[in-house]
Amino acid sequence: MKTQFVYLASAALFILSIKWMSQVRSSRRGNWAGSLAMLLAVAGTLAYTGLTTTSLGWVSGAIALGAIIGIPMAVFMPMTAVPQRTALSHAFGGLAAGLVGTAEYLQYAPHIGTFAMGALCAEMLLGYLTFTGSMLAFGKLQEIIPTQPIIYPLRNVISIATLLVAIGSGVFLTMHPENATVMWTLMGSSLLFGILLVLPIGGADMPTVIAILNSYAGLSACAMGFVMNNKLLIIAGALDGSSGLILSILMCKAMNRSFANVLFAGVGQTIVKAQTGPVKQVKAYTVEDAVSMLDGARLVIVVPGYGLAVAQAQHAVKELAAVLNARGTEVKYAVHPVAGRMPGHMNVLLAEADVPYDDLLELEHVNPLFPEADMAIVLGANDVVNPAARHDKSSPIYGMPILDVDKARSVMVVKRSMNPGFAGVDNELFYLDNTMMVFGDAKKVVTEMVADFKRIAA
Amino acid sequence: MHEISSADIIENLFVFVLASFLGLELIRGVSRLLHTPLMSLTNAISSIAIVGSLLLVTAGGMNRTTTLLGAAAICCSAINAIGGFMITERILKMFKRKGGGAA
Numbered sequence: 001m002k003t004q005f006v007y008l009a010s011a012a013l014f015i016l017s018i019k020w021m022s023q024v025r026s027s028r029r030g031n032w033a034g035s036l037a038m039l040l041a042v043a044g045t046l047a048y049t050g051l052t053t054t055s056l057g058w059v060s061g062a063i064a065l066g067a068i069i070g071i072p073m074a075v076f077m078p079m080t081a082v083p084q085r086t087a088l089s090h091a092f093g094g095l096a097a098g099l100v101g102t103a104e105y106l107q108y109a110p111h112i113g114t115f116a117m118g119a120l121c122a123e124m125l126l127g128y129l130t131f132t133g134s135m136l137a138f139g140k141l142q143e144i145i146p147t148q149p150i151i152y153p154l155r156n157v158i159s160i161a162t163l164l165v166a167i168g169s170g171v172f173l174t175m176h177p178e179n180a181t182v183m184w185t186l187m188g189s190s191l192l193f194g195i196l197l198v199l200p201i202g203g204a205d206m207p208t209v210i211a212i213l214n215s216y217a218g219l220s221a222c223a224m225g226f227v228m229n230n231k232l233l234i235i236a237g238a239l240d241g242s243s244g245l246i247l248s249i250l251m252c253k254a255m256n257r258s259f260a261n262v263l264f265a266g267v268g269q270t271i272v273k274a275q276t277g278p279v280k281q282v283k284a285y286t287v288e289d290a291v292s293m294l295d296g297a298r299l300v301i302v303v304p305g306y307g308l309a310v311a312q313a314q315h316a317v318k319e320l321a322a323v324l325n326a327r328g329t330e331v332k333y334a335v336h337p338v339a340g341r342m343p344g345h346m347n348v349l350l351a352e353a354d355v356p357y358d359d360l361l362e363l364e365h366v367n368p369l370f371p372e373a374d375m376a377i378v379l380g381a382n383d384v385v386n387p388a389a390r391h392d393k394s395s396p397i398y399g400m401p402i403l404d405v406d407k408a409r410s411v412m413v414v415k416r417s418m419n420p421g422f423a424g425v426d427n428e429l430f431y432l433d434n435t436m437m438v439f440g441d442a443k444k445v446v447t448e449m450v451a452d453f454k455r456i457a458a
Numbered sequence: 459m460h461e462i463s464s465a466d467i468i469e470n471l472f473v474f475v476l477a478s479f480l481g482l483e484l485i486r487g488v489s490r491l492l493h494t495p496l497m498s499l500t501n502a503i504s505s506i507a508i509v510g511s512l513l514l515v516t517a518g519g520m521n522r523t524t525t526l527l528g529a530a531a532i533c534c535s536a537i538n539a540i541g542g543f544m545i546t547e548r549i550l551k552m553f554k555r556k557g558g559g560a561a
Binding site for chain 2: 014015017018019021022023024027028030031034035037038041042045046049050051052055058059061062063065066067069070071073074075077079082085086089090092093095096097099100102103104106107113115116210211214217218220221222224225226227228229230231232233234235236237238239240241242243244245246247250335337342343344345347348351352354356357358359360362
């Protein structure tokens, strides 16, 4: 009974935690509320259960080991690696739920009620598929495995068959909990399905995938709550599940694609369009050309993309903005919802470089500003600035909301090479008359621009 | 494992539905600026699964295998809980207004 009151307080704090997270002003309070809620939940559980010396040893050992691994991951992880860390923690969350499910089964089967057994199967299915799916996402983000979609014949048939095996074993096990072999089949097919789910998904679709896995991790905790008849688990798991759901819907909308398209289409595997018509030429410029174009500019809008994260160029960008500000040029940043490898990725990188968050503008707010901008500087972004999305019905990205950089007086595109973006589409922005291409690593180019400005000033 | 009555099941389903709708409403209100820390926060919150694994390990009568599995689960959740709130704090500290006021 006492535990339930502690859980009630903990559940309320979790809800407040998310509420306070809605705005920057109260966000840190939200994080503290969440930490306090977790502390209460753990303390409340341990205080009122029959701890023995042995179980206390196991518990404290496991938590200590968790701290030894978790703290360095949080303290030393560079901000550019936040997507990887997030994927890894979804993997841990999924694994924890899966392991608890298996342990409960081994400990109590066949004396488990039908409803609890059904929930237990859902817990294992979601937990294990989240584990392998997130590990694979981590591997892709860390570039341990190729980031391109891995495509093989009949992949959708194989994936769906695997999922059906997992669901089928779950249903069978619910009705015949004594059959341990089926539990191992469920576990194996769930683990396999997680891999099959993420294999055909390309690097640039990672924001959606990470959000979906986030949702699954929450739902597996929820299922655990149903198995254990524990309302705190259900509430916290449902909060996490709905968060992942909303974020993945937002990501899909920002790409004008459906869930099914992200999961099954394998976008980005090949360069689809064969070039027809005359070979188009881009105009390559030097850093000096770009700097002279910026002379007397009033408004410059920087458009960051994944290339900025790869080049770790966020601090150089901030320096460039400082130089421009000193010359009376206003600098704003246009953040596309799917720029980078996870929701909000670019905001975090720029915040790390001390860019005030008032200058980070969302798509709807920044698009009306482009016609007034003297220059848009595109740093490692590609598909999110392709004007074809507005008018070319044959383009795979047609209908995707984009940043209207082409409407700026001039556009400077910094790119490592002419490789197309994830959708494998040629970007017509590069061939426009008001576009200047500067080839090179984003950090190197921006640093050279800063140096050039300083040379002029001296 | 103790039997869950059908009254409990219904009650839990009510809690689940209400919490999900509340979650959807709250998350919809979160500024896009904060989607990364939101995700690390909710990820830390989902490590509430630690309660489940603690209950399992302390229940008594566990054999060696199930205790080991339970302890591994506690460890995984502890990584997320401790690391998750810490990195969220680290990210949020970086968000600054114009003129240097911290979040």
